[in-house]
Amino acid sequence: MSVPRTDEPAPAVANADAPPAGRRRWLIVRRVVGGIVLLLVVLWLVLYITRGRFLRHPFERTVRALTSRQVSVAGDFQLYFDPIAIKFYAEGIRIANPSWATKPMLFAADRIDTRISPWSLIFGKRRLYWLDLTNGAVDLEWNAAHTTNSWTFSEKKGGKPLDFPSIDRATVTGTTVRYLDSRLKLLADLKIDDIQSADARIGHAVGLTGKGIVRSTPFTLTARLLTPDATAARGQNRLTMTAYAAHNRIDVAGTLPTIADIENVPLQVRANGRNLAELLHIIGVVIPQTRTYALHAQLVQSGTDYRFTRMAGTFGDSDLSGKFTVSDVEPRIHVAAELATRTLDIVDVAPFIGYNPDIVASQGAVAAAAATGAAPARLMPDAALPVADMGNFDANVHYTVRVVRSRNVPIADIDLTVALRDRQLQLSPLTFAMSRGNVAADVMMDAQRRPAHIDYDIRLAPTPMGRLLSGFGVVDAGTTGTIHGRIQLAGDGDSIHRSLANANGRIAIVMPAGTLSTRNVQLAELDIGTFVQRMFQHQLKAPVAINCGLIGFTVRNGAAAADPIIIDTTKNVITGRGGFDFGSEAVDLAFRADGKKFSLFSGQSPVGLKGYFSKPSLAVVSPQLMARAGSALGLALLATPPAAILAFVDVGDAKAAACGPVLAGATANAQRTTKGKPREDVGNGTPSTTGGKRKFLGIF
Structure with a gap:
């Protein structure tokens, strides 16, 4: 019979006063939560009492780290919960632009006072209960490569679209916006009308005025945002704009997905002015002078292409319709167009040979030639061809005319193809019907040579003399003779007269x-x-x-x-x-x-x-x-x-x-x-x- 060992420990006896394990865990959680709540209450109380003014420098450092931008507040600063919403107040706030930008500050304001929904910061849909902004200045820029913009706080290719928080109530005064687009070669300085809103509704259109430069041409503009409530809610943005540049008026209307994005958005464009050449010269495209014009079209911008379709209107006493695309590509702008005219007034043809059409219409061809510097009594204009500007763009244009309105020479069915590449211009083929006869021409101008070299080759198919010369005294009845011929000339000169003179x-x-x-x-x-x-x-x-x-x-x-x-x-x-x-x-x-x-x-x-x-x-x-x-x-x-x-x-x-x-x-x-x-x-x-x-x- 074995005897129990006296050195073995006695079995443990449970402590009747100790709580169960589950209860202990709950006590720990409750104490942690209580501590957190107490900490938050203390933090809230400290922030509320101090208005969070001591957080100015931590705020600047934190935002600087998150955005890689310099941030500063020059005046009073407040950041606290009031009672739940986040109260943010700053005087003299500045947020810097990236180093590549042309202006140092992305955003600056004399005063910003707002209350922010904390839940919107957590769940991503930003919401401001109210906003009071005084003398805000915003600088929006695209970099030279048009790969990112100043309001995107990352290196994301293409840049993020400009976005706005939802604002329940706002008072915005003295706001200015500067916009620089390298692709459009556009710089605009805008002033936005003062805004008053309540219940997330502005309730009326918001206007803006401004001025700027597009491709070295100054302009002024006025615009109206017709749907500011939708804009504030990040919805569609319906707007109208009127701009004045180089004696032209341009009206634009459309609906944008975001306020600073026109990519692939159909815009209705109307333009009128004294001279269509002045309008197109803004984008570096040279055409002959015209009389007053009025045109409308639909514009869609896609990448480097600006497509104008459904175009219709008039220039002088002639009509014009068709479509054209301007491609802003290096090294030169490229223009591709399909244009048509039903009735072309002969006076509106004058610019194509160097005449001012208004002078031709009012004083005749001799006075128009004299206005170009031609000697007295000369008929051919001495207007210099735009040789220098021809190096700015390339073009492929197809133009047709049904009828030319003329007292002396009946012309119809013009079909012209214009090709310009690196200062070499071809008007070929050029065909038209004249008194039941056909004229075919090829004109080649090489502006790479100085002075320019021009080849003329004009061919007249057999044409009845009666109708061809009816405006000069020839009688159609009794005339059965025909005429055919050819003109082949080549000369050097930067005007039609100079090239023919040699x-x-x-x-x-x-x-x-x-x-x-x-x-x-x-x-x-x-x-x-x-x-x-x-x-x-x-x-x-x-x-x-x-x-x-x-x-x-x-x-x-x-x-x-x-x-x-x-x-x-x-x-x-x-x-x-x-x-x-x-x-x-x-x-x-x-x-x-x-x-x-x-x-x-x-x-x-x-x-x-x-x-x-x-x-x-x-x-x-x-x-x-x-x-x-x-x-x-x-x-x-x-x-x-x-x-x-x-x-x-x-x-x-x-x-x-x-x-x-x-x-x-x-x-x-x-x-x-x-x-x-x-x-x-x-x-x-x-x-x-x-x-x-x-x-x-x-x-x-």
Whole structure:
């Protein structure tokens, strides 16, 4: 039998006074919670009594750490619970911008007094019970790469949208906003109207005024936020804006998802002003001058693209519709457009060749040319082409016109493609219908060369003369003749006039067989008997039968010399000599009509065309004719009066033209009579030079 060991411990006896384990844990929790509550009460009491003024420096350090921005409060500071809401009060508060910004402060205010819902800070939907803001100044900027903005407190690519807390009641006075957008090249300084709100409702539109610069062009604007309550609640933002810049008015209306975000948002845009060129020059795009315009379109900005669609309106007395896109890309802006005009007034075409359309409409083309610096009586404008600005943008534009409103020349169905790339401009192809004939042209301008080099190639398909020249006295009835031709010139110069003044090339206008009915042809034939007889018998419009005709010029250094001028009719052979000068715009031409049959009264001497492009004059009685009249007078004195008639007798020895070289547009040295002999009466394509001045005939 074993004996229990006396050294083993006795079994433990439970302490009847100790609480159970679960109760002990509950006591611990209660004490911890009680301690926390007591601490919070003490903290609340301390904050309430001190108004939390001692937290100013910890507040500055904490916000600085969270935002990586310098924060300072210059005056009184309060931060405490009152009783539950967080009371925040600061005088002279400043929050710095990031280092890349152009202004030092993102936000500054003389005074901010607000109560914040603590739960909104916990659950993320910020809410202010009330806000009193005095003389707040906000600077909103995008960095140069447009990858982040000043109000995003992180390096998040693209930057966060500008967001506002929900505000139940607010009084906001003296608020200014500065906005800088590197992509838009826009700087705006805005002043917001004072705001009073209650129950989270402002109840009326909030206006703002301001000024700024967009792409070096100053502007002023007024705007109205029509839905400020929705804006304060982070809802949609419906606004209208009117801006004035470079004599233009631009109205914008739309609904933005956030107050500072127009990306992919349709905006309705209207613009009107005295000159559409002034509007587009704001964004660096150069077009010819226009008369007053009024246009409206829908604008959508997406990345670097600004798309204008559903465009319609007028410029001058012409209409315009279509769409275009401006892409703000490096190294140059790019413009792509599809434009259409139903009716284009001829005056509105004037800017495309350098005229001011308003002067053309009121004073005529000569006055418009003079306004460009052209010499007196000159017709071609001397307006410099915008060579320097052409390097700012590239373009691809397709433009169509249904009808051109013109008194003299009926033009329709214009189809033009414009391509500009790195200062090389092409107007090609350019086609239009003119009096049932078609014109095709290619104009190439290389502004990389200094001065610019311009190539002109204009081709006229066979066109009825009756309709083509109806505005110049040609009668359609009885006219069956046609005209076709080509102008090929190339010259250097920064204006149309300068490039033509030194141009080289050829001009050829060919008339196949047909009839022509016009007073001036009879005058050119200068058959005195026929002219007088028909003048009194009203028969001057009787058709003249044309076998073939060629009006050709060789152009050297701006001087166009006849090469050749020959028109073969059933009665006469009309030849011409002389030429004209693109530089001085002087004209010195002489036309001679030799009869193929005997005519008793025929001047048989030149009809002169002299003067200038703007004011040509017809010299019917030329020096040769006067000399012949003198001869007639001498014969009358020396012989019998009938002898005087002999001086005006045309024996009808004109040599008919071989139409082959004429219809081929050949130069003078290739022209022949019907008997194959060379012609020496049709010009040789070379002007003479006397005393350093170009001369053609020296007759006038």
